[in-house]
Amino acid sequence: MSASEGRPTALYGGQTGRRVTVRDIAAAKERGEKWPMLTAYDALTARVFDDAGIPVLLVGDSGAMVVLGYDSTVPVTVDELIPLTAAVVRGTSRALVVADMPFGSYQTGPEEALRNATRFLKEAGAHAIKLEGGERVLPQVEAMVAAGIPVMAHLGLTPQSVNVFGGYRVQGRGESGERLMADAKALEAAGAFAVVLECVPAELAERVTGALSIPTIGIGGGAGTDAQVLVWQDMAGLTPHTAKFVKKYADVAGVLRSAAEEYAADVVSGAFPAPEHAYH
Numbered sequence: 001m002s003a004s005e006g007r008p009t010a011l012y013g014g015q016t017g018r019r020v021t022v023r024d025i026a027a028a029k030e031r032g033e034k035w036p037m038l039t040a041y042d043a044l045t046a047r048v049f050d051d052a053g054i055p056v057l058l059v060g061d062s063g064a065m066v067v068l069g070y071d072s073t074v075p076v077t078v079d080e081l082i083p084l085t086a087a088v089v090r091g092t093s094r095a096l097v098v099a100d101m102p103f104g105s106y107q108t109g110p111e112e113a114l115r116n117a118t119r120f121l122k123e124a125g126a127h128a129i130k131l132e133g134g135e136r137v138l139p140q141v142e143a144m145v146a147a148g149i150p151v152m153a154h155l156g157l158t159p160q161s162v163n164v165f166g167g168y169r170v171q172g173r174g175e176s177g178e179r180l181m182a183d184a185k186a187l188e189a190a191g192a193f194a195v196v197l198e199c200v201p202a203e204l205a206e207r208v209t210g211a212l213s214i215p216t217i218g219i220g221g222g223a224g225t226d227a228q229v230l231v232w233q234d235m236a237g238l239t240p241h242t243a244k245f246v247k248k249y250a251d252v253a254g255v256l257r258s259a260a261e262e263y264a265a266d267v268v269s270g271a272f273p274a275p276e277h278a279y280h
């Protein structure tokens, strides 16, 4: 069976029998392999994705919205994300777990960034951290890499800046695309091991991917990036409204709703619990 017939590549579904490392991710780009990333926020779901061979799991600050019910990612704190990150690490044995640093935990400078990143590694067991931004976070990236913390960067639609963007809109059209390209190159030079490109024109994402030796991870960046990421509740059909870039692979909301309705009906009718669900 050839790779084109769906045989797992070395990174996706890899048979190493150990945890994926940032070196494995760098090697995948050299081999020209594409790979999937998903978010995860709890142990059981993370374990399903780990068993499915997803090589990298991101404990996104999107958990602010899909887990904690906030209406943006801005309010969530390090103290709220650490228990979710720890759960994902405990639920997995193969995936590299990336902790998304929340708004306010790295913007003030390298010292605070390093202190909070260290918490994600020491208290939650994360293997890498992610932060949003280009030029303005270069000192933070350099400080963390110097301290031995792998950094994933994030450009384009950076949701922690929603109040500046005035909504979740495509970024990097026209001249701002050159700014994004320069930021991506600077992040690579500062030592980032990968860069997320969110909601940018596909042509730009493809150009950035060709210009960098570190992998690009697209979300709404078209097919030309080295990897893809989606929020799992979006791709599994749990989120009620999703962006254009989401493909829905399941109807988890429908499955859960039916299960809840059948369970409720069984309780009301007395069909549940049956004798086999009781202790005698």
Ligand SMILES: Nc1nc(=O)c2c([nH]1)NC[C@@H]1CN(c3ccc(C(=O)N[C@@H](CCC(=O)O)C(=O)O)cc3)CN21
Binding pocket: 062, 065, 066, 073, 157, 159, 168, 169, 170, 199, 231, 233, 234, 239, 242, 243, 244, 245
């Ligand atoms: N569940 C979830 N999924 C995500 O992908 C996600 C979050 N939450 N929370 C944080 C950010 C917010 N994100 C979003 C949210 C909405 C759009 C959206 O609706 N975009 C418009 C584009 C409009 C334009 O053309 O500029 C769309 O129609 O797709 C995009 C990204 C991505 N992130």
Ligand SMILES: CC(C)C(=O)C(=O)O
Binding pocket: 039, 058, 059, 060, 061, 062, 063, 100, 154, 196, 198, 219, 229, 230, 231
């Ligand atoms: C969608 C990814 C890239 C993210 O930052 C998040 O889930 O918070």
Ligand SMILES: [Mg+2]
Binding pocket: 060, 061, 062, 073, 100
């Ligand atoms: Mg995020």
